[in-house]
Amino acid sequence: MAPTLYDEKPEVGDLIEIFRGSYQHWAVYVGDGFVVHMAAPCEVPGGGPGSMMSVLVEKAIVKKEALWDVVGTDQWKINNGLDEKYEPRAAGVIVSEARALVGVELPYGVFSRNCEHFANELRYGKAESRQVRQAGEVVMAVGAAALVGVGIVALAATLFGSNKKNKDTK
Known part of the structure; x- marks a missing residue:
């Protein structure tokens, strides 16, 4: 069963990994139950094979949405796994930059510029997937x-x- 905010409370700047079946979607927790994430138009909670169509798109939009709207019924966890490799940036900087990008359309590439690259760049200043x-x-x-x-x-x-x-x- 997926954790709830009662089980696992993310802190501002935490990375949220959402398990979509054959891939993971990533978001950055910005507080008050909201995340910022980069999503291809076909990226939806529980989208399964439909969300896999994101490999065909070249642009994605940065969105601020409620964590539960992004997670849907999928499994998720806090995953700051690159903290061992990189120093996380200050939470205020992460949130400020994330909020400034909301509504912006960005180049998207499943192998070169995906939602995990986006989230890691916000947290660590390094676009890595x-x-x-x-x-x-x-x-x-x-x-x-x-x-x-x-x-x-x-x-x-x-x-x-x-x-x-x-x-x-x-």
């Missing part, structure tokens, strides 16, 4: 496994093919 990095690592691992598999098949074909030739020539 761990889910993009992790997806890249998975693609690299799958690619490496495929190459190993092709190599094994080629080796087996060579060994068994050469064995067949030896039998044919005897």
